[in-house]
Amino acid sequence: MTDDLEALLREERDVRAISQLKYRYLRTLDSKDWDGFADCFVPEATGDYNGLVFDDRAALVAYMRENLGDGLVTMHHAHHPEIELTGDTATGRWYLYDRVIVEAFSFMLEGAAFYSDRYVRTPDGWRVAHTGYRRTFEATYNLGDLPGFKLTGPGVHTHT
Known part of the structure; x- marks a missing residue:
């Protein structure tokens, strides 16, 4: 194999590993797997979600655990990755x-944003060093205004 081909294969493996890391971050967040979510980050990782700032992994994970717990259903999709490697x-x-x-508050939020992340290679693979996003829009709904709205699924607790 030529050096150029080997470098290209290494780059493709790294981009794939970083993409898998981001997908794992989203899956563990939505499934409330807080240990798995924490494992996506280095301990000194920072976050800035549209001005909601975290100085380390412990603070970020604690906030998500406390504020996205039972009674909240979340869905996060990230796509169109633009990944640049530097060593x-x-x-x-x-x-x-x-x-x-x-559902308990008859509330739904829908939105979009652009994530800007930094990653670092560790002995255990790629990890998030910084994550955050800036919103492009946010829409909120009163579920009572959506005739026929019904929420079902594993882990969904309905309120009457």
């Missing part, structure tokens, strides 16, 4: 579409 670090930009449903 053992990388940056990523992703388009986010998300939805949050709080």
Whole structure:
């Protein structure tokens, strides 16, 4: 194999690993797998979600655990990755579409944003060093205004 081909294969493996990391971040967030979510980050990771700022992994994970717990259904989709590698670090930009449903308050939020992430290669693979997004829009709904709305699924607790 030529050096150019080997470098291209390494880059493709790294981009795939970073993409898998982002997908795992979203899956563990939505499934409320807080240990798995924490494992996506280095301990000193920071976050900035549209001005909601975190100085380390512990604070970020604690906030998500406390505020996205039972009674909240979330769905996060990230796509259109733009990943740039620089040795053992990388940056990523992703388009986010998300939805949050709080049936007890008859509330739904739907929105979009652009994630800007930084990644670092560790002995255990790629991890998030910084994550955050800036919203492009946010729409909120009263579920009572959506005739026929019904929420079902594993882990969904209906309120009457």
